[in-house]
Amino acid sequence: MNSPLKVLMICWAFPPDAQIGALRVARFCRYLPEFGIEPIVLTMEDRFRETIDNSLPAVDRLRIVRTEVAATPVDWYRRSKAVLARPGKAGKESPKAATSSVRKSFLRRQLLSLLQLPGPDAGWYSPALQAARKLVREQSIAAIFSSSPPTVSHRIALRLRKESNLPWFADFRDPWSTSSDQNDEPAWWRYLSKSMESRCVRSADRVICNTEWLRKDFLRSNPELPQQKFVTITNGFDDQTLPLVKPLPAGSRRLFLHLGNIYGLRRIDTFCLAVENLVKTQRIDPSTFQIVFLGQIEPSLEAAARTSAPSLFRLGSVEFRARVGRDEAQKTLAGADMLLIFQGGHYLQIPAKFYDYLLTGRPILVVAQEGALTSLLEETGSGIWADPEKPDQIAASFLRAVALPAISPLEAQQRWHERFHYQPLTQRLASCIRSVVSGS
Secondary structure, eight states: OOOOOOEEEEEEOOBBBOOOHHHHHHHHHHHHGGGTTTEEEEEGGGGGGEEEETTTTTTTTOOEEEEEOOOOOOHHHHHHHHHOOOOOOOOOOOOOHHHHHHEEEEEEEEHHHHHHTTTTGGGGGGHHHHHHHHHHHHHTTOEEEEESSSSHHHHHHHOOOHHHHHEEEEEEEEOSOOOGGGTSSHHHHHHHHHHHHHHHHHHHHHHEEESSSHHHHHHHHOTTTTTGGGEEEEOOOOOOEEEEEEOOOOOEEEEEEEESOOOOTTOHHHHHHHHHHHHHSSSSSSGEEEEEEEEOOHHHHHHHHHHOOOOHHHOOOHHHHHHHHHHHHHHHHHHHHHEEEEEOOTTTTTHHHHHHHHHHHEEEEEOOOOHHHHHHHHTTTEEEEOOOOOOOHHHHHHHHHSSSSOOOOHHHHHHHHHHBBHHHHHHHHHHEEEEEEEEO
16 A cells, blocks of 8 residues: 655644634645545644634644744834833824824834844744754655745745755635735835745745635736646535524524624624614614624724614624634524625635535625625525625615525535535645646
């Protein structure tokens, strides 16, 4: 019997990391052995993670190498700033002082960007690279797989690729140089980021994209590269049984749920305004439903929502709840009547929660610009979408989505297994790896 191919999986986020991106690589690792591939995971130690969720399922018989994260110049800068900080004097700032403050803010922004080169997670680069080199020497590694964000995983893989000439598979869960996270960075930073992305894309044997829109965007940006370099392997769902939900008492409110964090371009104020207008015009009764946002939310986005729809909050029709573990979140998800996604302008991306939503069979309301998510929503017939800038359109879509019929989770599993279950998705990844390794 042939020995399995050993593949080094380089990923910053891995369970018990609570980031949703940690699940993609973990699920690949669960099924790769079925297809003759032995994954070896390189990630960081749990003490460096911001949030841990111990309810995430572990992968059996998986070798995981965890390394430290070194302090970086930006860490030293922030520590020194905290030590030197002193309470300022109250009072009105003069025009001259305000101009000086703006200048200092500009210079501080440039300095912070400079200190973060080659990326905000650079502290993991050296410890992980040393561990990766050792694994390549000692474990007969046949290929390298790296997953981003953050992009430090790809930078480590790029260095390994140059040193070892091993086949490399660069997995993009989100865009890199076109990410909205870079909009606030200086122009020179964005230029360097684009340059580094180009080096990674050109050096990798395969660039794996989690949406077809992202793959086509890479093709447009790199017309001189062969199309077969870019491969789409979507996110999906894994084996899970949604808990049985006891019938609610007569007269209970219907639950409209958003699961996950609200941040960046994912504004919810226009949605709340749309629902408030529906209540004011008596097209819906606020006593019959409750909208729940389960997860962290940026304070500015919450404030905007409360300002746009004060009566909904006063009546208890909208509620913000703190993030819970995955097990508890799945129980809440199973009891929802309609599911919400706010994607804003992230048109190349489909949030991982969409596939969990799809598995419930409940109707989905998406508030987003036209893109990868709205395209898949229409293709699967799983819900309705509306533009985040158009409250009237959101209101009409809300009413349509509420009226959509649900299907059973079992029917949803059967309908979407071959396309979105991680076992067939991993089989496609394994075939891609074997094809390149055998060719090399």
